Amino acid sequence: MNKLRRFIGTCSIVTYSAIILVPITLAIHRLVTVAGFNPELWVNSLSQNFISAGVTNFTIVQAIASTIATIVVGLPIAWALGRYKWRREALYRSILTLPFVIPSIIAAMGILSIVGAHGINIRTNESTWWWTLVLSHAWFNMALFIRFCEPLLSSMDPVLEEQLRLLPNGRTRLSRIKNLWLPLLMPSVVAAASMTFVFSFTSFALVKWITVGNNTLESMMADVSSSAGIVGYMESSSDIVLGASMIQFSILLVSLWLASVIQHKHRAILTHSRPDHSKRTNLYGLFILIPALLFALAPLISVLVGSFRIRNSDPMMGDFTWGFGGWQAAVNGGFSFPPLTDGIFNSLGYAFFTLLIALPLGSTMAMSIYDLEKIKPRLGRLLDVFTMLPFALSAAMIGLGVLIGIIKINPSAAYQFWALPALAHIMLTTPFVVRIMLPALRSYDRKFDETAKVLGVKPIDRLLKIKLPLLKGPMVISSVFILAMSLGEFGASFVVARNTDWITLPLLIDSWRGKPMKDPFAAPASNAIASVLMVMTLILFMVAEKFRNNREGGMF
């Protein structure tokens, strides 16, 4: 490892540590100054305050139910894609994995349109809200099961099943499931289920809009965050935020650790075959594929359709009319809301700012871990775990860290520093870059580099002509992921940017939707903005799909 490389690596680790630890430490310090250091009291405060009572139970129960629902929905789809032959398979896979990259606020708008008065009209029955939320989480996370399980299913050598059929333990379908498929799929299912649990546990926009009046720990923290950390004013807010963060951090950490351990311990090493050899034609698969495609596309189509549907104030004229009023309202803005272009420019600005910092930072961090793994494996492992820290912190907590952390340093900075919300986005996206780049670096064949070195190729040429072209795919995917995540980020932005006038598209959607519904343009305008964000995300998704190696598995 040469000096320059060590220097860059150290720079990236110091920067990353500063970005993550400084705001969070300042925020915790400020909260503890108000609440005192008493973790038991923090946790107890959750049941003692009306705003937080029952929130932990609600969060855990809905996350478990959502995980089960996602397994029920996602596994058959992964099976149909992995085991059966389809024409236009790549297109189907793209459609079915699309929900995962769609910002949750768009999903919320689409699902509200489906269950609302002009859809299946079940919204007036409050008892349906919880189930709607669970199904929404299944919609959002089913892609995880496809990503984790489908590569394995599609490359499983059919000879294995044929051989098992001849054995006493493989004669019945049930016994083959028990003795072959279950052990084979379990690590991938557990990994996907853990990630589904994590995403459902930290759900914000979907909970905020679908189960109105109920909160997850994440959305509740965002609600009370504005009054947290103030001595002599609403002091219980600080206890609540600390208690909720502690519970959330512990549960997320255990979930991520569990997923990692099971995946490593139970990784099956079996003979693989090419997908065209493993797969067979089975038209019964259409019974899974067609409803799955409709399920994946319905909320997205609803968003677009809903942007043109305007409720009539006069019932004599019918329930609604079609028109561009919502789009007009969104584009023009008004006394309450900035125009759509402001949201687009701010969101794009934050996304590119985040890209500018998170991509080099995450990539150099990944390189440092990769280098350390060879000379100091323990330190490398430690750094690897450290980069995952934001996964276990909620977006709201990160937003809170940025906001009250920076305010503690300099109150004016929170107002003057346009890029402040991007700091939260950097914290949230950098770990994803590390997770994408690290496996790519590990699989990078160093022989190319060594051969070039022997041939006398300069280091800069080796980097530009050999390494970067080979790592182009993961870098493009990382970039797209950063842009998409930043564009759709809601939790941290809700905490940070709602106190500024640099509104982002997801916040603009939320604001329009929160407008009293007496305004017939409130819902279509929010859908119109959601449609714009959806198209931006779709473009990014299509770029990423071009570069993605489907056989790798995993989230990305």
Place this chain on the structure above:
Amino acid sequence: MNQNKTKTKLKPSLKILSLALMITLTPFSGCLSADDSDSNDSLDDGEIVIVTYDVYALTDEMISTFENDSGLAVRMLKLDDAGSVLDYLIQNKGNSNVDLAIGLDNTYLPTAIEFDLLTEISADKTMMQDSQSNSGMSPLDPYDGPLATPFDMGYICLNYDTSVVDGENLSLPTSLWDLTEPEWNGKVAFPSPVSSSPGRAFMLATLDYFDWSQNMTEFKDWWSAMAENDAIITSGWTEAYETHYSGGYGVWNEGHVGDAHMTVSYCHSPGVEAFYGENSTKSSALDLPKTSFFQVEYAAAVRGGNSDYAHQFIQYLISPEVNSKMPIENLMYSVLADEDLPTDNGYRYHSLIPGEPSSVSNDAIRENMETWLQEWNSAVTSGE
């Protein structure tokens, strides 16, 4: 020998680490200390920064007229509600960029004053209403000092759906205790006083109703009984009125449930319903002694901001051409003398002026609000 070896080993690492620290932390240095010269520059930059929530009176037209007349540019930070405005001011105390806060009401103002968030200005309040005016309301009653200027007002009280509370399906309550009866189980929606200003105002009304100065027991017992009677407690007014209340315009809302036949809103909310509903409404305000609370909303210059800019905007906000439009633009009473709600479409007719509103002094609010919120919280959470 070993020592030398260690030295030569550590040296480059430390050098690299120090250099890395220097380079990476330099960009943050701008955030680490408040630059006073910058802050002072921002005071006279020709831009007034207003922190507010969705105050409908601040229309595009009204803002651009002010910009043209004053030569100042207006920049607004829109927050969720009055509570968020106060939270923002406290969290950002020392931030010299914000000049004016619009939307704090008399339930939040005492806290803002206690935290020393506001600065004095001398707004002209001579043309404001007094208790002899048509509405019988005096906006200067709750607070008449130089730290805040009233710009709109109204009474908070219980609203009920007359199509259900008709004496047959549900009887009209004659005491707050009636609402704890089984017939009202799950049928009353309250915005939480922790996060909503109408909710806070109603909590203050109940404190007076149950004579908090004697003891808090009855206040707590009633709220506990309401919680046990499955009262719907929402985080904000919007959710209570638009989602749960069966008598209001929430029926237009996609997510309208309509399970509550009584909720907390303004005494003139039925008037607003009628005004927009061609003189027709099924909502009415309950005139029960000491269950309503007089709410005044204020505009106030923020300490550290440009008080001259704030003064100019406040004068504009309380000028007849802007403030007389409050009933239409902001759905609240104007604070000006000789102004009342319009009679069109039954707006005035359906708006109740309560006979015996409750009264809690600003001093009492400032001293006790934290304790009262805690008492309310323990009452509805554990029933203790």
